Amino acid sequence: MGIRTGAQYIASLRDDRALYIAGQRVRDVTAYAPLAGILGSIGEHFDAFHKPELQADYTYASPTDGQPVSNSFLPARTWDEVQQRLRGESLRKEATFGLMGRLPDFMNAFVTDAAVIAPHVLGHRDKAFADNAIRYWEYCRDQDICLTHTLVDPKRDYGKDLSAQRALKVVRETDAGIVVSGARMLSTLAPVSNEIWVGPFMPRRPGEEDYALSFAVPVATPGLKFIARESYARGGSRFDRPLAERFDEGDALAVFDNVLVPWERVFIYRDIVAYNMMAPSFPGYLLLQANARGRAKLRFMTGLACKMADVLGRSELPRYQELLGEFLALNEIADGLVEASARELLVHAQEEFAKQTDAGFVLEDVARETASLFASPTRGMVGISMLRFFLPEVNTKVNELIRLMGSSSLVMSVTEADFANPETATDLEQFLGNDKTSARERVQVMKLAWDAVAGEFGGRQEIYEIFFAGDPFLSRQLHYFTPRRGQYQAMVDRLLGNAEPSSAFHSTGRHSQTSGRASPVAGPENAESIRSAPHAVRCRVSAPRNGVRCRAQG
Ligand SMILES: Cc1cc2nc3c(=O)[nH]c(=O)nc-3n(C[C@H](O)[C@H](O)[C@H](O)COP(=O)(O)OP(=O)(O)OC[C@H]3O[C@@H](n4cnc5c(N)ncnc54)[C@H](O)[C@@H]3O)c2cc1C
Numbered sequence: 118m119g120i121r122t123g124a125q126y127i128a129s130l131r132d133d134r135a136l137y138i139a140g141q142r143v144r145d146v147t148a149y150a151p152l153a154g155i156l157g158s159i160g161e162h163f164d165a166f167h168k169p170e171l172q173a174d175y176t177y178a179s180p181t182d183g184q185p186v187s188n189s190f191l192p193a194r195t196w197d198e199v200q201q202r203l204r205g206e207s208l209r210k211e212a213t214f215g216l217m218g219r220l221p222d223f224m225n226a227f228v229t230d231a232a233v234i235a236p237h238v239l240g241h242r243d244k245a246f247a248d249n250a251i252r253y254w255e256y257c258r259d260q261d262i263c264l265t266h267t268l269v270d271p272k273r274d275y276g277k278d279l280s281a282q283r284a285l286k287v288v289r290e291t292d293a294g295i296v297v298s299g300a301r302m303l304s305t306l307a308p309v310s311n312e313i314w315v316g317p318f319m320p321r322r323p324g325e326e327d328y329a330l331s332f333a334v335p336v337a338t339p340g341l342k343f344i345a346r347e348s349y350a351r352g353g354s355r356f357d358r359p360l361a362e363r364f365d366e367g368d369a370l371a372v373f374d375n376v377l378v379p380w381e382r383v384f385i386y387r388d389i390v391a392y393n394m395m396a397p398s399f400p401g402y403l404l405l406q407a408n409a410r411g412r413a414k415l416r417f418m419t420g421l422a423c424k425m426a427d428v429l430g431r432s433e434l435p436r437y438q439e440l441l442g443e444f445l446a447l448n449e450i451a452d453g454l455v456e457a458s459a460r461e462l463l464v465h466a467q468e469e470f471a472k473q474t475d476a477g478f479v480l481e482d483v484a485r486e487t488a489s490l491f492a493s494p495t496r497g498m499v500g501i502s503m504l505r506f507f508l509p510e511v512n513t514k515v516n517e518l519i520r521l522m523g524s525s526s527l528v529m530s531v532t533e534a535d536f537a538n539p540e541t542a543t544d545l546e547q548f549l550g551n552d553k554t555s556a557r558e559r560v561q562v563m564k565l566a567w568d569a570v571a572g573e574f575g576g577r578q579e580i581y582e583i584f585f586a587g588d589p590f591l592s593r594q595l596h597y598f599t600p601r602r603g604q605y606q607a608m609v610d611r612l613l614g615n616a617e618p619s620s621a622f623h624s625t626g627r628h629s630q631t632s633g634r635a636s637p638v639a640g641p642e643n644a645e646s647i648r649s650a651p652h653a654v655r656c657r658v659s660a661p662r663n664g665v666r667c668r669a670q671g
Contacts, residue, residue: 119184121261123160132337138345150352154362174204189225190258206409215414216364219306224264226406228254230399236473238398241480250384265310267301267371268318286327294379300372307343307369320393329392331385332378340376345369349573356533359565361574390484400466404500411508412451418515419444428554428562458500505592512582516570530564
């Protein structure tokens with residue numbers, strides 16, 4: 118089939134799903150007014166693939182039947198392919214101003230990462246699970262499926278175990294498949310997706326096999342219910358809510374009540390090693406997609422801040438030029454980081470492709486040494502550092518700048534109707550307009566800024582960016598255990614005259630693992646628990662000894 122049109126995508130959502138929003142069941146999402154804006158935006162996204170001028174940057178030929186499919190499914194393994202992917206990802210993110218974290222591209226990249234690591238990770242015990250993941254990637258690619266995903270367990274009580282959280286688990290097996298019950302969060306895009314992928318995030322420990330699952334099912338599967346938050350869009354004026362009316366992706370709790378998952382849709386089954394190693398093994402198509410999205414948003418937010426300075430009549434002030442100049446420079450850094458992430462992806466992808474046929478690769482060996490949550494101590498970490506640290510911090514900072522610049526003008530945002538009413542329109546023009554900018558344009562810009570950083574949509578966006586790559590506290594802690602710490606401390610030791618002859622100073626500083634075999638960096642004897650809180654104790658990372666044993670490679 119290949120790429121779908123927007124109309125085909127929208128028609129596919131009429132599936133009698135069990136979706137609840139604001140106290141009512143929404144059986145036909147295409148007729149639910151608050152979702153009209155997001156459906157229009159995703160519909161435009163699908164339609165864009167059919168534009169002749171975009172096809173070279175957006176698509177490639179499906180190996181199945183030669184039909185054009187999105188290049189967000191391309192398992193790039195050469196520099197040309199990585200660049201082709203990045204061009205498509207970047208253009209699509211610019212088209213949505215970086216405001217849709219879960220554009221279908223996101224999960225397309227996710228299933229591609231999963232397919233590449235499937236042979237040596239998902240199939241390490243039973244090849245059938247790898248075959249399932251590869252077939253599922255082909256299915257999503259060739260049918261142009263729109264996916265939501267849930268990785269996080271519900272948090273009923275932080276201090277208790279998974280059973281007390283009522284986390285999703287297998288309750289029985291049948292010849293047809295596994296039956297699962299429990300809940301998962303947070304299913305962004307669920308109201309307008311075709312299927313849901315359930316996968317790992319926080320690591321599982323021995324004894325939690327029933328919770329070590331990954332699978333995908335259609336959103337409209339019997340027993341599966343989505344309880345979504347109230348929409349920030351109202352199906353109303355785009356002048357008044359310019360972003361909420363276009364880009365509110367929706368978030369939902371996914372509740373599974375004895376849902377039958379057919380065997381061919383199961384990718385991880387009661388397998389703690391595969392569960393914990395899945396994300397850390399991803400070459401990073403997802404990461405590059407997410408970073409391209411973050412860069413597009415930073416560009417948009419910088420443009421918005423500059424536009425605000427213009428309409429407020431302050432762009433000539435040195436103070437404003439200094440504040441905005443910093444963000445223009447941060448965009449340059451973002452470009453450099455995306456470029457570096459793309460090069461890093463190429464290295465990681467080639468490593469993972471090599472492991473597919475490496476008879477000496479033993480997943481359990483690597484699992485003993487790999488920090489969870491993408492923090493393999495032997496991998497390059499530019500992409501993940503951009504996602505975890507650069508983007509959320511810059512995003513929070515630009516939001517703060519916009520709030521400070523806007524001040525009362527952000528709040529004094531009348532509606533479109535006030536400009537249509539002659540009793541108020543003249544006053545608004547007189548008191549809010551200036552020589553260069555009409556009151557209407559100024560209010561329009563301020564409403565955009567409000568929606569971006571302060572209203573319901575903007576408030577959610579800010580939280581979203583902070584948690585996009587997981588818990589920021591945990592991210593920082595994980596980075597503490599990377600080999601860099603030892604390397605940098607070794608510099609100090611060198612100055613103090615305490616350096617060993619083969620110190621990290623003499624290594625290249627690269628941490629890419631060129632074979633899948635055990636790295637000498639650290640062994641289980643070095644494993645350190647991070648966090649004393651019960652839910653986090655599960656996440657064990659390998660701490661390098663002084664970093665001096667970090668082998669320079671490649
Ligand atoms: C808008 C939005 C959209 C999302 N969309 C998706 C999605 O589409 N799919 C998906 O799978 N997930 C999604 N998520 C979930 C996201 O992955 C998680 O928010 C993230 O991983 C953090 O997990 P959590 O929310 O459960 O936070 P928690 O783990 O509950 O942490 C909350 C806070 O408590 C702190 N904390 C936790 N434990 C401790 C401790 N032991 N000691 C001290 N402090 C602690 C954390 O640092 C954090 O500040 C979304 C989240 C948001 C906000």
